[in-house]
Amino acid sequence: MKKTWLRDYIIKRLLYAVIIAWGVLTITFVLVRVGPTSPADKYLANLASRGQDAAQVIAAIEARYGLDQPIYEQYINYVFNLFRGDWGWSFSTSMPVMELIKTHWIYSFQLVLLSSIFAALLGISIGIYSAVRQYSKTDYIATFFSFIGISIPNFWLGVMLILLFSVQFGLFKTYYDTSIPLLSLANLKQLILPVITLGTGMLAGYTRYTRSAMLDNLRKEFVRTARAKGLPERTVIGKHVFRNAILPLITIIMFDLGSIVFGGAYLTEIVFGIPGLGRISFNAIFADDYAVVVTVTLISAFLILMINLITDITYTYLDPRIRYD
Amino acid sequence: MTKGLKSITHIARKVGGVRNLLFILLAALLGLTILLDIRVVEKIFDPLVYLYLAVGIVVALYVIPPLYTSRRLVQYYWQRARRNRLAVVGLAFILFLILLAIIGPFLTADPTEINFEEKNLPPPGFTLQETVYHLETQQFITKTASGIWEHPLGTDNKGRDLLAMIISGARVSLLVGLFATGIAIVLGTLIGVISAYLGGKTDNVLMRFTDIMMTFPFFLLLVLIVFLFGPNLVFIVLVIGLTGWTGTARLIRSETLSLRTREFIMASKALGASDGRIILAHLIPNVVSLIIVIATLSIPGVILAEAALSFIGLGDPAVTSWGMVLRAGQQTLDTAWWVAVAPGIMLFLTVLAFNFVGDGLRDAFDPRSSV
Numbered sequence: 001m002k003k004t005w006l007r008d009y010i011i012k013r014l015l016y017a018v019i020i021a022w023g024v025l026t027i028t029f030v031l032v033r034v035g036p037t038s039p040a041d042k043y044l045a046n047l048a049s050r051g052q053d054a055a056q057v058i059a060a061i062e063a064r065y066g067l068d069q070p071i072y073e074q075y076i077n078y079v080f081n082l083f084r085g086d087w088g089w090s091f092s093t094s095m096p097v098m099e100l101i102k103t104h105w106i107y108s109f110q111l112v113l114l115s116s117i118f119a120a121l122l123g124i125s126i127g128i129y130s131a132v133r134q135y136s137k138t139d140y141i142a143t144f145f146s147f148i149g150i151s152i153p154n155f156w157l158g159v160m161l162i163l164l165f166s167v168q169f170g171l172f173k174t175y176y177d178t179s180i181p182l183l184s185l186a187n188l189k190q191l192i193l194p195v196i197t198l199g200t201g202m203l204a205g206y207t208r209y210t211r212s213a214m215l216d217n218l219r220k221e222f223v224r225t226a227r228a229k230g231l232p233e234r235t236v237i238g239k240h241v242f243r244n245a246i247l248p249l250i251t252i253i254m255f256d257l258g259s260i261v262f263g264g265a266y267l268t269e270i271v272f273g274i275p276g277l278g279r280i281s282f283n284a285i286f287a288d289d290y291a292v293v294v295t296v297t298l299i300s301a302f303l304i305l306m307i308n309l310i311t312d313i314t315y316t317y318l319d320p321r322i323r324y325d
Numbered sequence: 326m327t328k329g330l331k332s333i334t335h336i337a338r339k340v341g342g343v344r345n346l347l348f349i350l351l352a353a354l355l356g357l358t359i360l361l362d363i364r365v366v367e368k369i370f371d372p373l374v375y376l377y378l379a380v381g382i383v384v385a386l387y388v389i390p391p392l393y394t395s396r397r398l399v400q401y402y403w404q405r406a407r408r409n410r411l412a413v414v415g416l417a418f419i420l421f422l423i424l425l426a427i428i429g430p431f432l433t434a435d436p437t438e439i440n441f442e443e444k445n446l447p448p449p450g451f452t453l454q455e456t457v458y459h460l461e462t463q464q465f466i467t468k469t470a471s472g473i474w475e476h477p478l479g480t481d482n483k484g485r486d487l488l489a490m491i492i493s494g495a496r497v498s499l500l501v502g503l504f505a506t507g508i509a510i511v512l513g514t515l516i517g518v519i520s521a522y523l524g525g526k527t528d529n530v531l532m533r534f535t536d537i538m539m540t541f542p543f544f545l546l547l548v549l550i551v552f553l554f555g556p557n558l559v560f561i562v563l564v565i566g567l568t569g570w571t572g573t574a575r576l577i578r579s580e581t582l583s584l585r586t587r588e589f590i591m592a593s594k595a596l597g598a599s600d601g602r603i604i605l606a607h608l609i610p611n612v613v614s615l616i617i618v619i620a621t622l623s624i625p626g627v628i629l630a631e632a633a634l635s636f637i638g639l640g641d642p643a644v645t646s647w648g649m650v651l652r653a654g655q656q657t658l659d660t661a662w663w664v665a666v667a668p669g670i671m672l673f674l675t676v677l678a679f680n681f682v683g684d685g686l687r688d689a690f691d692p693r694s695s696v
Contacts, residue, residue: 163665
């Protein structure tokens, strides 16, 4: 019974995701191609400076990458190639976009993953503690700091952390070192500042959401019943209140996971010089490398869509009453 | 004479009151000046002045009169909001910032004035030891630089006064925050209300479009558009405003969905009111408190977006903004730390103040809260 409607639902959502992703792709493609600069311009300046005939070079490049065709044909070609697994060629780095993404995604992934774990674990714990001891001194301090954490611009926080811990105390390097292997303690150490930079805002958000969700549920009738039954407070809080409070929190955490890659992580990567997806898309935009820009945007959109879908499916397992027919 | 007056009242009624007529006329005048500015005479006003004028017109016509006509309601909400001390502190800071932005530039030096004689001066009270290579003696000598009160916040590596730059940045941030939020809120409200009220196909199309916009990585889109079409402050404001309406549209839509089946809407429909009139005269006034809260809480995000753009080097080079100063400060962290500290603190306090006020307003407008 459950299996069929869930399967139908997933198929429907996947189709919908494809349509939305197609919309995002089209808008980005048009935006990039209609923009005043052409990817060939950079080559032109470069080659003209070496004394080659500019017009000839441009024609050759445009023919090679199909830029001389009308825009709708380029668009159709691009979409077809996309389905065949060819994501285009990155002009600025001289490698296929697929290769570029493959070598760089891991840097973003490790940053986002560690920050999310840091923020979620700490945020949820502080939030629960704050709610259970409402109006205590700890609660006030936590609330105050969560306000600060939400308001602090994360790129400034990053600069300040570098100033304090790298420049003044010399504890860390000011720049991310890619020669350090990913799975090593040294890499973990150099990720401490970026993770704090990216995680603080999320941490503050999760603290606030957990606190208010816990407080909402603490006032409910079933909590009184549980207490009246003589259950230990630990069970009441942990099993009854927390399980109900966690549901909306999961949406928020998952949504953050999808949107942070090109939001907060983008700036964190720029501040610390981490060569992740944010950094390469940033470089690509400045180098008019449109294939990279379109692909990265598409990946981001796809990530958000998939994470939303996974969230909704997780819901049905966490709360069996939820049905999407 | 009377005939002319009559036709004016007639036109005024057509567009929904004298106020709207006045607004249309002033907007047309402003648009004409901009066109003249671009096509015929170069530089009548700075781009910034146009934004100020536009904000001024909107505030004078659509913010002050309603506040005045519903004095008692405003007073009631103020009583409720006043009990939230953080919100009052936040409001005080915002007012201080607005004052600073308006009169500050007349009191300080030119933020773009370069003076290498006084470069890298720390704020008064701090002294800095710097090792420099002395050309005449051909030796490294240690120079001490102490802050002077002429530059209360110190100077950067080109000798520009940091206080003047901060004040200029306050102007930019406030303007971007208020104006871009204004655009986003108007768009979001219209789309949300229309989508909920008309329902059916319109709702479907508008909400799918909202979905697409929401799926876009907002900041990446911003960077891309600003890079492609050039970093101009007016343009940045427009782009942030035109891409930032999605959350508002969703919230307003769900609020309107519950409103549209209420009796007073049915009644005005039965009395033959047009869709436009129901939306403008009945639905929107009933979501105003929600709109105010959303607006206050989305200003920080907009200010941060502009600051982040300037920080990564896509700010309007014609104005000095906090993000730009911060960017300059990041590059001189080891010699002049104060340049990176000051704009960040201002940015942080501004965002904090708007968050406090937004939270206070939300509680004040919520009839269930016991504040």
